[in-house]
Amino acid sequence: MRIAYIDPVGPKGAYYFIKNELERFVDQGNNVDFFCLKRGPDNLEYRYYEALIIPDLIHLLLDLEGKGYDAAIIGCFFDPGLDVAKEMLTKMIVVGVAEASLIIAKTLGESISIIVGREKHIPKCIEVIKTKGIEGKITSIQSLGYKVNDMANNSVISELIEKKALEAITNDLADVIVLGCTLEVGHYEELQQKLNIPVIDPVVASLKYAEFLxxxxNTCKWFPSKKYAYERPLEEDIISQRIKELFYY
Amino acid sequence: MRIAYIDPVGPKGAYYFIKNELERFVDQGNNVDFFCLKRGPDNLEYRYYEALIIPDLIHLLLDLEGKGYDAAIIGCFFDPGLDVAKEMLTKMIVVGVAEASLIIAKTLGESISIIVGREKHIPKCIEVIKTKGIEGKITSIQSLGYKVNDMANNSVISELIEKKALEAITNDLADVIVLGCTLEVGHYEELQQKLNIPVIDPVVASLKYAEFLxxxxNTCKWFPSKKYAYERPLEEDIISQRIKELFYY
Amino acid sequence: MRIAYIDPVGPKGAYYFIKNELERFVDQGNNVDFFCLKRGPDNLEYRYYEALIIPDLIHLLLDLEGKGYDAAIIGCFFDPGLDVAKEMLTKMIVVGVAEASLIIAKTLGESISIIVGREKHIPKCIEVIKTKGIEGKITSIQSLGYKVNDMANNSVISELIEKKALEAITNDLADVIVLGCTLEVGHYEELQQKLNIPVIDPVVASLKYAEFLxxxxNTCKWFPSKKYAYERPLEEDIISQRIKELFYY
Amino acid sequence: MRIAYIDPVGPKGAYYFIKNELERFVDQGNNVDFFCLKRGPDNLEYRYYEALIIPDLIHLLLDLEGKGYDAAIIGCFFDPGLDVAKEMLTKMIVVGVAEASLIIAKTLGESISIIVGREKHIPKCIEVIKTKGIEGKITSIQSLGYKVNDMANNSVISELIEKKALEAITNDLADVIVLGCTLEVGHYEELQQKLNIPVIDPVVASLKYAEFLxxxxNTCKWFPSKKYAYERPLEEDIISQRIKELFYY
Amino acid sequence: MRIAYIDPVGPKGAYYFIKNELERFVDQGNNVDFFCLKRGPDNLEYRYYEALIIPDLIHLLLDLEGKGYDAAIIGCFFDPGLDVAKEMLTKMIVVGVAEASLIIAKTLGESISIIVGREKHIPKCIEVIKTKGIEGKITSIQSLGYKVNDMANNSVISELIEKKALEAITNDLADVIVLGCTLEVGHYEELQQKLNIPVIDPVVASLKYAEFLxxxxNTCKWFPSKKYAYERPLEEDIISQRIKELFYY
Amino acid sequence: MRIAYIDPVGPKGAYYFIKNELERFVDQGNNVDFFCLKRGPDNLEYRYYEALIIPDLIHLLLDLEGKGYDAAIIGCFFDPGLDVAKEMLTKMIVVGVAEASLIIAKTLGESISIIVGREKHIPKCIEVIKTKGIEGKITSIQSLGYKVNDMANNSVISELIEKKALEAITNDLADVIVLGCTLEVGHYEELQQKLNIPVIDPVVASLKYAEFLxxxxNTCKWFPSKKYAYERPLEEDIISQRIKELFYY
Structure with missing residues (x-):
């Protein structure tokens, strides 16, 4: 099984530490490749930055599908372009890190707390949860007060996540903690051991969920429905509209 | 007051009939200009097409803001890029046709029925309503069974809308009808007279709401909050990321 | 355009400062007159007081409609009698200050905090929001701990509102503040400048929304639907029931 | 125990058949008196008519409280003035027919269908349910297509209710039927026997619930909380505002 | 009228103080008997313990029905087996202490706070409220931090409940307090007097509600619907499955 | 990996056809064993039957955990005892067929229709969905009008499911069909091919989800949280209460 993990930012923003983590957790026999975009900002904290990268992201996904990848992961907790990808892809599985993390969390407890980077992320996170129809059981969203880019390779972050997780457990009665940013990667195991409740790392969760999907x-032929929400434009329509010539980078 | 109406499709998809309608309804003394995008598909029925045009749409909006426009209207009932625009714009008002139509409709009745082009549009329409926090009072979404492009200049559409509106009134007890596609423009006045309840045309509604905003x-300094949800990226960050060079078409 | 602003209390409770504010903000060419009721308590903090004044309020509205007013504003944040007025009026627009404020606020941000006079007002305020179907996006209701009548001409109030608004911004992540009582009039501009987020004054909001409606x-013939929720009793039925003789004061 | 049942309409609208029904069902040893208002329309189908009678209704309730009644029932399915009464009364219990019927219905099944007079009543009925926080389990509201006044002494009504109840059972999977108008009184027993599911008569339900409250x-000192929602205006405030002189009829 | 109160735990867990309380509050002429189960854990804090006792509880209920009891109360705030009992019983009324308490509380105020034993109980309590469709108006669930068995005959508990109730009143604007565990019995009268708002004791509430039902x-033939949710298995099916032989203890 | 599938009925009700299906779909290298209960009714259509079997089911699960099984599936669409099992088990994964099916369905489309055996199952199914916090996106529940036991080995069922699925697609705009009963096993592949949208078989879905969990x-140490909702009773408490002696069959 060939899986692509896409850090949907430009080359400067790509966080290669994620690659190590993926390799640690990928199922034996499977292969996971790390990608970023050819152009793009170094973070997706803003709706603008997110909007900018979605077309390239979709085109990269279509390309990976053509190259025979079995699944691709969109590596940002806002799941940018996930619904677009479900509409466009016809063979390759696509996974969003938020969707994967929250589905797993729901199976593991009755109340879930999400820990995001900073307050700016909270309204967007609420929107993501609502549009996915998975708002049930989510009891709070905590903020670390950190910009996404300041979280990478930052030794303080681990302690801060622990502090916020403890608050979520005590005040919001969280059964499960979800780390609400891929830049929080690398902390979950230690944290899980300390807190003694499940701590979901979105990178790892999405990898395992991709393997599952x-x-x-393969076994059951279950693939996103193309009936209504994800009905795909006809290929001939895409060609006659000259989408490739006009929009591919 | 200078207002821009953007039909967020490529030149081939632009529906110039809308321009006439805008000129009929614009407030005396105000000016409304009709724009479409330099490139783009001829409809936004698909999430893919919608995702493709948002970057150009935002850049056009920024350009119009720079040119001194007071407001711009995003002329598609999915309000593509509306939240992105609220994040990026700092002087110019931006209006989505769905947001404008539904806000007006809420003031006019207790139960609202939306009439969209075809079933494909319904899940997207539900998502738009949910993310805007205006799902209250919306009692049904009816479908005409027509592709967006087949609705333009189509004499059958008027009758079909009437039929669906009557069903919404009888079965769903609709107080108000909202025409859920800008391609349904030009029918509301006749329909309103026949049905004797308010029928909201999204093109006209957005124009009037833009004038209001x-x-x-100008009078009260009320402008979208830049605090959390619409916090803007710093200009220097945009420049250092070379967004203009990389993403402007 | 002739607009009536009704402070729906007896003459002793009328807060004439509102009149000045209306005159500052009314559109050039439009006219706004300030009314109060011939009889009534000096506040509407209690459901009883509110119930007492609704009949006289409706009759005043009908009278103003007869005199050719284009719109009337019900100047209390509980929007007393608003739905009754939508049922009875056939030509004149009626606006509630809560409805107007919250609709504007929704366009300006993703999370709204309302600052009311005291805790007694909160359950009523929740009820108003729920029956209007606009509960989405409202993130908190803060209380100043002041009786309505003690807020007029009170220099302390401004500071207190600021304090509560800051709490709402910090704790509830409010993008927008709505002043939840017409007696909070006169503070919004200073506050808005200090806080740097939109602060909605319900008096001003209702005036501008009335002009818009x-x-x-006039332009689009959009007027509250008389179909179901606001179906009006027949005039002959009102006459045969001798409503005027029995209920007019 | 002395109970007052108030048909909150003018003398011409009072439906004395209700009196017989009350006497059939009142607990032995208890006493129930039938009242209507001194003035008022003959129905409360309109929000206007409802608003008109609430002040007199509250004053009658205060009068009955003074005369030592233990409870009073507000005999209209919109529960007009119920919250006002809970605010004003300090000794006498007050019951709304909708609140009583729906609370009982909830105990008896998992899905409830309400059968109202005509479509006009449905938005008001939805509003009543929402403001009471009892919307859970209510599966549908069916309409008979009859004006309130045309339902009294009407032999066709019984058959029509049965027809609508059967539809509710078959299509909406109703476990319980609630008759959503006091003018549907007198039909429930026959209907209940035929349908073999609980059919709640609002007149009878409110009588029994009043006895219970x-x-x-008396036994537990449980009486509506005067803390926040139902905090009462001070008697001295009512006097100083000359409410009695100005508002009593 | 013969009423059975079942403390659904084994003999060692039965809290006989409840018996005294029941006898104090039972209606003159009625009779209330206290039961516990022949086997069972001494508390139902765990879903496992609850699941264990439900079959015996149902069989005891069927036995009591056979012996001519008019009603039985399930004396645990999770209402274990209540829906099962409504399905199986055909003559005897069954009451859950949570259902009874919350229905009464809803009539008495607009916002209700429940005080449970410890945090473990909160997710279960939320589930109970949601499945009963009575989540409206419930504003908070406070925890005492005590195991059920440690609350019996504990002089500290009274003060602790008062402290938590005061917090609920101040912070959550509770109009009404519901004691969310039958082991909190015996405290409500003193507390109610001190707090001056209704405090609902679940034991007493369920007794009075049972008498009411x-x-x-008896008067109206209102009994849980056997149509859909509570359709009972056929007696012959129960016999042919040898349920009695296999499952009765 | 050793997986146990439990058909939680007595030996007479066990549907061995499920065993074949499991063996067809189990991952190579894994092992799946089919179990039923030593005693029990032949269906769980009634809440009573469901309540009866839960204790034995939990004890079987504990036994399987002791024997080293990696996961167990509770093979009934009401997920009986699932939450109890999550509380009690400390090493073995437990999966409910409804939870597994609906989680998968959510990933595959925006609107899901569930097809259950008969109307009796619908209120229970709604309750299951609500308590799991997965009600979002579920658009309808269709009923076949068949008792569970009449569905096994019934050639008519396949056609009937197809008919209902087509109705759900046309009327409810279902993107995905979930077969809401394990007795509908064996039909999904043919149906999926005909309908060209995902059709989720609960038996197969639960097997694959169990393997995933x-x-x-094993890889991430993610296991249901024992913090609040699923806090387990202490082993010594279970022993001192003599649960094994008293409740094991």
Missing amino acids: VEIK | VEIK | VEIK | VEIK | VEIK | VEIK
């Missing part, structure tokens, strides 16, 4: 696609 | 911006 | 009534 | 008031 | 069953 | 337990 490929497995059920 | 400019008025309260 | 008259504009769209 | 008096019982728990 | 028996009364309306 | 074991995988992430």
Whole structure:
């Protein structure tokens, strides 16, 4: 099984530490490749930055599908372009890190607290949860007060996440903690051991969920429905509109 | 007051009939200009097409803001890029046709029925309503069974809208009808007279709401909050990321 | 355009400072008159007081409609009698200050905090929001701990509102503040400048929204639906029931 | 125990058949008196008519409280003035027919269908349910297509209710039927026997619930909280405002 | 009227103080008997313990029905087996202490706070409220931090409940307090007097509600619907499955 | 990996066809064993039957955990005892067929229709969905009008499911169909091919989800949180209460 993990930012923003983590957790026999975009900002904290990268992201996904990848992961907790990808892809599985993390969390407890980078992320996070129809059981969203780019390779972050997680457990009665940013990668195991409740790392969660969705696609032919929400434009329509010439970078 | 109406599709998809309608309804003394995008598909029925045009749409909005426009209207009932625009713009008002139509409709009745082009549009329409926090009072979404492009200049559409509106009134007890596609423009007055309940045309509604928002911006300094949800990236950050060079078309 | 602002209390409770504020903000060419009721308590903090004044309020509205007013504003944040007025009026626009404020606020941000006079007002305020179907996006209701009548001409109030607004911004992540009582009039501009987020004054908001609704009534013939929720009793039925003789004061 | 049932309409609208029904069902040893208002329309189908009668209704309730009644029932399915009464009364229990019927219905099944007079009543009924926080389990509201006044002494009504109830059972999977108008009185027993599911008559339900609330008031001192929502205006304030002189009829 | 109160724990867990309380509050002429189960844990804090006792509880209820009891109360705030009992019983009324307490509380105020034993109980309590469709108006659930068994005959508990109730009143604007555990019995009268708002004791509430439901069953033939949710298995099916032989203890 | 599938009925009700299906779909290298209960009714259509079997089911699960199984599936669409099992188990994964099916369905489309056996199942199904916090996106529940036991080995069922699924697609705009009963096993592949949208078989879905949860337990140590909702009773408490002696069959 070939899986692509896309850090949907430009080359300067790509956080290669994620690659190590993916390799640690990928199922034996499977292969995971790390990608970023050819152009793009170094973070997706802003709706603008997110909007900018979605077309390239979709085109990269279509390209990976053509190259025979079994699944691709969109590596940002806002799941940018996830619904677009479900509409466009016809063979390759696509996974959003938020969707994967929250689905797993729901199975593990009755109240979930999400820890995001900073307050700016909270309204967007609420919107993501609402549009996915998974708002049930989510009890609070905590903020670390850190910009995404300041979280990478930052030794303080681990302690801060722990502090916020403890608050979520005590005040919001959280059964499960979800780390609400891929830049919080690398902390979950230590934290989980300390807190003694499940701590979901979105990078790892999405990798395992991708493997699962490929497995059920292969075994059961379960693949996103193309009926209504994800009905795809006809290929001939895309060609006649000259989308490739006009929009591919 | 200078207002821009953007039909967020490529030149081939632009529906110039809308221009006439805008000129009929614009407030005396105000000016409304019709724009479409330099490139783009001829409809936004698909999430992919919508994602493709948002960057150019935002850049056009920034350009119009620079040129001194007071307001711009995003002329598609999915309000593509509306939240992105609220994040990026600092002087110019931006209006989405769905937001404007539904806000007006809420003031006019207790139960609202939206009539969209075809079933494909319904899940997207539900998502738009949910993310805007205006799902209250919306009682049904009816579908005409027509592709967006087949609705323009189509004499059958008027009758079909009437039929669906009557069903919404009888079965769903609709107090108000909202025409859920800008391509349904030109029918509301006749329909309103026949049905004897308010029928909201999204093109006209957005124009009047834009005039209103400019008025309260000028008089009361009310403008979208830049605090959390619409916090803007710093200009220097945009420059250092070379967004203009990389993403402007 | 002739607009009536009704402070729906007896003459002793009328807060004439509102009149000045209305005159400052009314559109050039429009006219706004300030009314109070011939009889009534000096505040509407209690459901009883509110119930007492609604009949006289409706009759005043009908009278103003007869005299050719284009719009009338019900100047209390509980929007007393607003739905009754929408049922009875057939030509004149009616606006509630809560409805107007919250609709504007929704356009300006993703999370709204309302600052009311005291805790007694909160359950009523929640009820108003729920029955209007605009509960989405409202993140908190803060209380000043002041009786309505003690807020007029009170120099302490401004500071207190600021304090509560800051709490709402910090704790509830409010993008927008709505002043939840017409007696908080006169503070919004200073506050807005200090806080650097939109602060909605309900008096001003309702005036501008009234102008807008008259504009769209005149231009687009959009007026509250008389179909179901606001179906009006027949005039002959009102006459045969001798309502005028029995209930007019 | 002395209970007052108030048909909150003018003398011409009072439906004395209700009196018989009350006497059939009142607990042995208790006493129930039938009242209507001194003035008022003959129905409360309109928000205007409802608003008109609430002040007189509250004053009658205060009068009955002074005369030592243990409870009073507001005999209209919109529960007009119920919250006002809970605010003003300090000794006498007050019951709304909708609140009583729906509370009982909730105990008896998982899905409830309400059968109202005509479509005009439905938005008001939805509003009543929402403001009471009892919307859970209510599965549908069916309409008979009859004006309130045309339902009294009407032999066709019984059959029509049965027809609508059967539809509610088959299509909406109703476990319980609630008759959503006091003018549907007199039909429930026959209907209940035929349908073999609980059919709640609002007149009878409110009588029994009133007896219950008096019982728990006497035994347990449970009486509506005067803390926040139902905090009462001070008697001296009412006097100084000359409410009695100005508003009593 | 013969009423059975079941403390659904084994003999060692039965809290006989409840018996005294029941006898103090039972209606003159009625009779209330206290039962516990022949086997069972001494508390139902765990879902496992609750699941264990439900079969015996149902069989005891069926036995009591056979012996002519008019009503039975399930004496645990999670209302274990209440829906099962409504399905199985055909003559005897069954009451859950949570359902009874919350229904009464809803009539008495607009915002209700529940005080449970410890945090473990909160997710279960939320689930109970949601499945009963009575989540409206419930504003908070406070925890005492005590195990159920440590609350019996504990002089500290009274003060602790008062402290938590005061917090609920101040912070959550509670109009009404509901004691969310039958082991909190014996405190409500003193507390109610001190706090001056209604405090609902679940034991007493369920007793009075049981008397009420028996009364309306006898007078109005209102009994849980056997149509859909509570459709009962056929007696012959129960016999042919040898349920009695296999499952009765 | 050793997985146990439990058909939680007595030996007579066990549907061995499920065993074949499990063996067809189990991952190579994994092992799945089919179990039923030593005693029990032949269906769980009634809340009573469901309540009866839960204790034995939990004890079987504890036994399987002791024997080293990695996961167990509770094979009934009401997920009986699932939360109890999450509380009691400390090493073995437990999966409910409804939870597994609906989580997968959510990933595959925006609107899901569930097809259950008969109307009796619908209120229970709604309750299951609500308590799991996964009600979002579920658009309808269709009923076949068949008792569970009449669905096994019934050639008519396949056609009937197809008919209902087509109705759900046309009327409810279902993107995905979930077969809401394990007795509908064996039909999904043909149906999926005909309908060209995902059709989720609950037996197969739960098997694959169980494999996934074991995988992430082993790799990531993610296991249901024992913090609040699923806090387990202490082993010594279970022993001192003599649960084993009193409740094991």
